[in-house]
Amino acid sequence: MDLVSNDALFQEALTHFPGGVSSPVRAFRAVGGTPKFFRKASGAWFEDEDGRRFLDLCMSWGPLILGHARPEILAAVTESMNEGLTFGAPSRRELALARKIKTMVPFIEKMRFVSSGTEAVMSALRAARGFTGRDRILKFEGCYHGHSDGLLVKAGSGLVTFGAPTSAGVPKGIAELTSVVTLDDLDTLERTFSEMGSELAAAIIEPIPANNGLLLQRPEFLQRLRELTAKHGVVLIFDEVISGFRVAPGGAAERLGITPDLATYGKIIGGGMPVGLYGGRRDIMGVVAPDGPVYQAGTLSGNPVAMAAGLATLEQLTPAFYADLEAKAAAWAAAFATIPGLHCPRYGSLLWPLFQDGVRRSDAVKGEAIGSFNRLHKALLDQGVYLPPSGYEVAFLSGAHGEAELAHFKRAVAAAAPAFA
Numbered sequence: 001m002d003l004v005s006n007d008a009l010f011q012e013a014l015t016h017f018p019g020g021v022s023s024p025v026r027a028f029r030a031v032g033g034t035p036k037f038f039r040k041a042s043g044a045w046f047e048d049e050d051g052r053r054f055l056d057l058c059m060s061w062g063p064l065i066l067g068h069a070r071p072e073i074l075a076a077v078t079e080s081m082n083e084g085l086t087f088g089a090p091s092r093r094e095l096a097l098a099r100k101i102k103t104m105v106p107f108i109e110k111m112r113f114v115s116s117g118t119e120a121v122m123s124a125l126r127a128a129r130g131f132t133g134r135d136r137i138l139k140f141e142g143c144y145h146g147h148s149d150g151l152l153v154k155a156g157s158g159l160v161t162f163g164a165p166t167s168a169g170v171p172k173g174i175a176e177l178t179s180v181v182t183l184d185d186l187d188t189l190e191r192t193f194s195e196m197g198s199e200l201a202a203a204i205i206e207p208i209p210a211n212n213g214l215l216l217q218r219p220e221f222l223q224r225l226r227e228l229t230a231k232h233g234v235v236l237i238f239d240e241v242i243s244g245f246r247v248a249p250g251g252a253a254e255r256l257g258i259t260p261d262l263a264t265y266g267k268i269i270g271g272g273m274p275v276g277l278y279g280g281r282r283d284i285m286g287v288v289a290p291d292g293p294v295y296q297a298g299t300l301s302g303n304p305v306a307m308a309a310g311l312a313t314l315e316q317l318t319p320a321f322y323a324d325l326e327a328k329a330a331a332w333a334a335a336f337a338t339i340p341g342l343h344c345p346r347y348g349s350l351l352w353p354l355f356q357d358g359v360r361r362s363d364a365v366k367g368e369a370i371g372s373f374n375r376l377h378k379a380l381l382d383q384g385v386y387l388p389p390s391g392y393e394v395a396f397l398s399g400a401h402g403e404a405e406l407a408h409f410k411r412a413v414a415a416a417a418p419a420f421a
């Protein structure tokens, strides 16, 4: 294939797509410059359309825990593709993946496959509402749960808040059904449950919040959320679209020792193909159609090729794999932290390069810290390292980030660091 310049492709893309992209953060508006068009990728590396190679620390935002184009996954996908791309009917590959998921996440008694994280969350909330007969939901400022109407919501004014839309096009009436509490704010959490606990269908949280940087919570905050939801009959949903199968076989729930009622997954369970999943308690999942009255469906749900990619991925995720990834990630975080002023909060293989320390809530992130990240993004890109194009995003490591990659990264960091002294 001939090389077409990155810039020329982006100019054309601007004529086709809003911002030239299929998803906003890819547009590089936060960090400036022209987005990289990926031509091909393998392991921890990709080549752009200008023919330059980059070390990838974004990894498609999380699915690629084994790296790009892992041979075992490609083989499984090829075998599945040769038997048909989609059936719109049950197939044995859904069962194989479901069995594997149950061995890794024991609290999942029943589940439903969908095609994205957004869809998983939207469907889990509907199930919770159907199960409890209540309409209101609770979310936490700084957690992202996909782009469905009721979740593009921030805290409104007032003591115990009714949400206000964060996006045009979200009806006020829908946003108001979402209450929003700040992370790490136990007092407001207590007050919210005492004032409206009996109205809440569900409380949803990223147990390892990783969409506004990495806002690691005190264990007692999450533990108290578990107690309050149980006390008030509120369905606790862990959104593990990022943390699921990444921070441990059983995700954040396993590492924190807290069992939610439902959980949502995406990313890794599709091994790079579009998949989402919601599941958990058998009685709650029992409300989902056709067993129960909560409608939810999908033409491509349980797609056999995606199931094959997901299963081939999960099969590689042994305890030894996680132990190795953890050790590697500590070395990468230490390398990041050699940049003057940079701290690198980390949880498993999720890293947040941040020019600030000790942040647990979204409103604590300083503008200057993000400004410094934007400079770092450009400096590292010049050195052949691709960070997620926003200071509010975490970097993702994979099994393919080995010694050679770490050496390349350290060289890039050493070249970029003096500008931050």
Ligand SMILES: Cc1ncc(COP(=O)(O)O)c(C=O)c1O
Pocket (backbone or CB within 6 Å): 061, 116, 117, 118, 119, 121, 144, 145, 146, 147, 206, 211, 239, 240, 241, 242, 266, 267
């Ligand atoms: C925690 C969380 N939930 C939900 C979503 C939405 O998933 P998707 O982009 O597949 O719709 C994301 C996406 O990044 C996420 O990080």
